[in-house]
Amino acid sequence: MLDLESLFNLSYGMCIVSSKTDGQFNGCIVNTVFQVTPEPPMIAVSVNKQNLTHEYIARSKVFAVSILAEGAPLEFIGRFGFRTGRDIDKFQEINCKTGVAGVPIVLDNTVGFIEAEVTDAIDVETHTLFIGKITACETIDSNKIPITYNYYRDVKGGRTPRTAATYIKQKPKVKAEQGAREMKKYKCLMCGYIYDPAVGDPDNGVEAGTAFEDLPDDWVCPDCGVGKDEFEPIED
Numbered sequence: 517m518l519d520l521e522s523l524f525n526l527s528y529g530m531c532i533v534s535s536k537t538d539g540q541f542n543g544c545i546v547n548t549v550f551q552v553t554p555e556p557p558m559i560a561v562s563v564n565k566q567n568l569t570h571e572y573i574a575r576s577k578v579f580a581v582s583i584l585a586e587g588a589p590l591e592f593i594g595r596f597g598f599r600t601g602r603d604i605d606k607f608q609e610i611n612c613k614t615g616v617a618g619v620p621i622v623l624d625n626t627v628g629f630i631e632a633e634v635t636d637a638i639d640v641e642t643h644t645l646f647i648g649k650i651t652a653c654e655t656i657d658s659n660k661i662p663i664t665y666n667y668y669r670d671v672k673g674g675r676t677p678r679t680a681a682t683y684i685k686q687k688p689k690v691k692a693e694q695g696a697r698e699m700k701k702y703k704c705l706m707c708g709y710i711y712d713p714a715v716g717d718p719d720n721g722v723e724a725g726t727a728f729e730d731l732p733d734d735w736v737c738p739d740c741g742v743g744k745d746e747f748e749p750i751e752d
């Protein structure tokens with residue numbers, strides 16, 4: 517038996533992992549940061565090889581972890597979790613500082629941060645497990661509560677990007693509704709994702725041939741987690 521849904525019973529935090537290269541900054545959200553040893557203090561993080569942040573950490577051998585707080589808006593999480601630093605500067609208009617390694621530390625919606633120097637990088641198929649020695653760590657706001665992955669999923673209704681270490685493909689549930697009427701594509705105003713009715717959203721249970729209007733009311737953008745209200749039709 518391989519009930520992948522049962523893996524959601526594991527508890528995780530959520531962090532922005534950031535790094536730098538050639539004066540450029542980037543960061544992405546991961547739920548796979550953990551302390552490995554107390555002495556010397558070491559942490560590890562699993563990062564998808566497709567993420568730009570992966571490339572930056574592999575090159576600079578330094579990274580920072582900004583620990584997200586419960587109040588973090590979905591739009592903020594979407595910016596770091598679902599958009600790519602290849603298209604936007606994720607740190608623009610974000611309150612941050614650079615730490616001892618010159619890597620950006622996010623001060624908005626965070627509880628604290630950890631900085632580390634990479635000591636090992638373990639190749640794990642699609643991901644790399646970066647292990648690092650902690651060079652600095654601090655609480656930013658002790659009044660805030662660190663967000664857990666379950667809180668993000670269950671309370672905030674957050675989604676999991678396809679590149680996440682804990683991503684699980686969903687089976688289609690919705691019956692296709694083929695109609696003679698024209699079905700328009702819709703674009704997510706938050707992240708640019710395009711819903712194409714000819715393709716549907718099979719990873720999230722929406723079969724090909726489902727018009728945008730026929731998507732369930734609780735359907736959200738598979739890339740950034742915003743609702744249908746944040747979409748607009750693409751005119752031909």
Ligand code: FE
Pocket residue numbers: 704705706707708709737738739740741742
């Ligand atoms: Fe989106």
